[in-house]
Amino acid sequence: MLAFDFFGATEGGLFDINATLPLMAIQVVALTYILNSLFFKPVGNVVEKREKFVSNNIMDAKNKLSEVEKLEADLLSQLQSARSEAQKIVSEAENESDKLYKEALELANNEANASKEKARLEIENQTSSARDQLFKQADDLSELIVNRLILEK
Amino acid sequence: MFFNSLPTNFAALEVGQHLYWQIGNIRLHGQVFLTSWILLGALLVFISLGTKKMENDPKGLQNLLEFLWDYIRDLARTQIGEKVYRDWMPFIGTLFLFVFVSNWGGALIPWRLIKLPSGELGAPTADINTTIALALLVSLSYFYAGLSNKGWRYFEYYVHPTPIMLPFKILEDFTKPLSLSFRLFGNILADELVVGVLVFLVPLVLPIPVMFLGLFTSAIQALIFATLAAYYIGEAVEEHH
Numbered sequence: 001m002l003a004f005d006f007f008g009a010t011e012g013g014l015f016d017i018n019a020t021l022p023l024m025a026i027q028v029v030a031l032t033y034i035l036n037s038l039f040f041k042p043v044g045n046v047v048e049k050r051e052k053f054v055s056n057n058i059m060d061a062k063n064k065l066s067e068v069e070k071l072e073a074d075l076l077s078q079l080q081s082a083r084s085e086a087q088k089i090v091s092e093a094e095n096e097s098d099k100l101y102k103e104a105l106e107l108a109n110n111e112a113n114a115s116k117e118k119a120r121l122e123i124e125n126q127t128s129s130a131r132d133q134l135f136k137q138a139d140d141l142s143e144l145i146v147n148r149l150i151l152e153k
Numbered sequence: 154m155f156f157n158s159l160p161t162n163f164a165a166l167e168v169g170q171h172l173y174w175q176i177g178n179i180r181l182h183g184q185v186f187l188t189s190w191i192l193l194g195a196l197l198v199f200i201s202l203g204t205k206k207m208e209n210d211p212k213g214l215q216n217l218l219e220f221l222w223d224y225i226r227d228l229a230r231t232q233i234g235e236k237v238y239r240d241w242m243p244f245i246g247t248l249f250l251f252v253f254v255s256n257w258g259g260a261l262i263p264w265r266l267i268k269l270p271s272g273e274l275g276a277p278t279a280d281i282n283t284t285i286a287l288a289l290l291v292s293l294s295y296f297y298a299g300l301s302n303k304g305w306r307y308f309e310y311y312v313h314p315t316p317i318m319l320p321f322k323i324l325e326d327f328t329k330p331l332s333l334s335f336r337l338f339g340n341i342l343a344d345e346l347v348v349g350v351l352v353f354l355v356p357l358v359l360p361i362p363v364m365f366l367g368l369f370t371s372a373i374q375a376l377i378f379a380t381l382a383a384y385y386i387g388e389a390v391e392e393h394h
Contacts, residue, residue, distance in 0.1 A: 016169070016282075018282065020186070020286075025287075025289060025290055031193060032243055034197065038197065038200055038201060039200045039222070039246075043204060043218055044222060047219055
């Protein structure tokens with residue numbers, strides 16, 4: 001038989017609507033409740049628990065990271081201040097030693113100059129006194145010579 | 154006539170034949186219930202196995218079920234919105250799973266090997282009663298969703314954005330279940346018929362691409378049905394400003 005009895009048949013047909021409809025509806029509603037308690041709730045619980053766990057962990061890690069960054073910045077600034085302080089101390093010490101060196105040099109120079117001057121004066125004195133003495137001796141000698149010459153005559 | 158020259162066992166397709174169950178005064182399409190019970194039983198066994206031992210690190214079946222759950226949640230959330238999707242997710246998911254399992258079960262299992270006194274086993278969604286039942290459930294759901302979420306303000310939707318829309322929106326309440334049910338019914342029945350006719354005409358190789366196409370259509374129809382149901386519910390609970 002090729003005559004597909006699509007419409008209008010009292011028995012059968014593609015569009016034969018009967019009590020299958022409400023019963024199928026009830027079956028689907030029942031299936032909704034069964035699947036809700038068997039599938040959607042338990043799987044949802046597990047998935048949402050895990051999502052919460054993951055997001056908590058991410059938040060924790062983010063907090064820790066920001067803390068670490070803060071500490072790092074803190075340490076860096078401390079390091080920087082320590083470094084600049086050390087530099088200051090070093091430069092101060094350098095200045096100090098420089099000053100001390102200059103002072104000592106000046107002192108030594110002065111001393112040397114003074115002793116040089118003293119020695120020069122002494123030499124001059126001795127030279128002049130020796131010259132005086134020489135002159136005097138020369139005078140004495142000349143007088144002696146003169147006296148002898150005069151007396152021998 | 155060309156058709157008359159075909160062998161008479163072409164009618165073995167048995168379009169529009171049903172296995173009638175008579176319970177008191179009411180008559181039922183037995184083949185629809187038989188296949189739906191087998192398929193839903195398989196679905197429930199599958200889900201029970203997958204959720205038997207839930208762990209924090211999903212393995213095997215649990216992984217698949219979680220993927221499915223996530224897929225359904227995304228579908229419900231994008232269509233219904235963040236606020237009430239949780240209430241409707243089981244319903245949308247059940248629609249999706251029911252339609253999907255019915256379509257694929259109808260296409261994949263060689264039901265025709267089982268001989269019935271009248272009619273033949275096939276996808277439950279290829280019966281108009283099933284699809285109308287699903288479509289009417291969707292209609293009831295979106296009315297209930299709208300009324301329970303917004304009270305009488307739900308009917309503002311009918312005059313939004315202008316009162317001119319009123320007759321169209323009322324018409325929509327009839328066309329929505331009609332289009333939902335006939336789209337699913339037509340697609341699945343057409344797929345079964347095409348495969349049936351091709352198998353009858355060329356029993357080897359040729360029906361295989363059409364069968365794959367049928368699987369594709371079946372999956373798409375399940376997705377379309379669930380998405381549209383979720384969209385209608387979302388439309389009903391949406392707040393107009």
